[in-house]
Amino acid sequence: MPGSEQNEHHLEVLIDEERLQARLQELGAQIREEYGNVPITAIGVLKGSFLFMADLVRAIGGPVRCEFLGVSSYQGGTRSTGVVRITHDLRQPVEGQHCLLVEDIVDTGLTMDYLLRMLQVRNPASLKVATLLDKPSNREVEVQTDYVGFTIPDEFVVGFGLDLNELYRNLPHISVYTP
Numbered sequence: 699m700p701g702s703e704q705n706e707h708h709l710e711v712l713i714d715e716e717r718l719q720a721r722l723q724e725l726g727a728q729i730r731e732e733y734g735n736v737p738i739t740a741i742g743v744l745k746g747s748f749l750f751m752a753d754l755v756r757a758i759g760g761p762v763r764c765e766f767l768g769v770s771s772y773q774g775g776t777r778s779t780g781v782v783r784i785t786h787d788l789r790q791p792v793e794g795q796h797c798l799l800v801e802d803i804v805d806t807g808l809t810m811d812y813l814l815r816m817l818q819v820r821n822p823a824s825l826k827v828a829t830l831l832d833k834p835s836n837r838e839v840e841v842q843t844d845y846v847g848f849t850i851p852d853e854f855v856v857g858f859g860l861d862l863n864e865l866y867r868n869l870p871h872i873s874v875y876t877p
């Protein structure tokens with residue numbers, strides 16, 4: 699292979715594709731059941747949520763609007779800086795809508811805390827959180843997590859949207875990275 703990007707990374711599967719997809723279907727069905735036939739505004743938090751968002755909105759089914767928020771808080775490293783930067787705002791007002799924030803992971807909780815405050819002042823009819831992964835051991839601020847795919851231990855995970863210096867978001871499963 700040409701170029702200088704030939705790094706050997708040690709990755710070990712934590713949640714395989716089959717388990718992940720089964721849980722996604724379960725979550726989607728649970729969410730639709732709880733909302734009934736009411737339209738849901740799913741708000742995917744980029745970049746990490748792009749695969750979870752795509753699968754979750756299909757698993758929810760029925761009337762769903764898809765919006766995206768661009769956020770950057772981990773600036774290339776493996777620890778949160780606590781600095782949340784909005785790189786892309788919603789295209790539509792969400793006033794009066796039933797909003798579901800869709801995240802790949804809640805770690806320190808700083809990003810989610812910031813986003814919930816930011817969205818709450820836009821007066822949605824309701825505001826809930828769906829996260830594929832929850833890492834409660836690292837929490838710095840208490841945040842609401844209404845729908846959780848998997849609660850994981852304090853490991854650095856990649857795959858299914860989560861990256862290591864922008865690599866591995868494409869993995870169809872979740873793996874643990876050990877340096």
Ligand code: PRP
Pocket residue numbers: 743744745746747769770771772773778801802803804805806807808809810860861
């Ligand atoms: C990740 C993840 C969450 C946030 C969670 O985003 O997607 O948004 O960190 O961490 P926290 O609970 O400690 O705040 P990141 O900034 O890495 O951007 P990305 O989604 O583009 O990878």
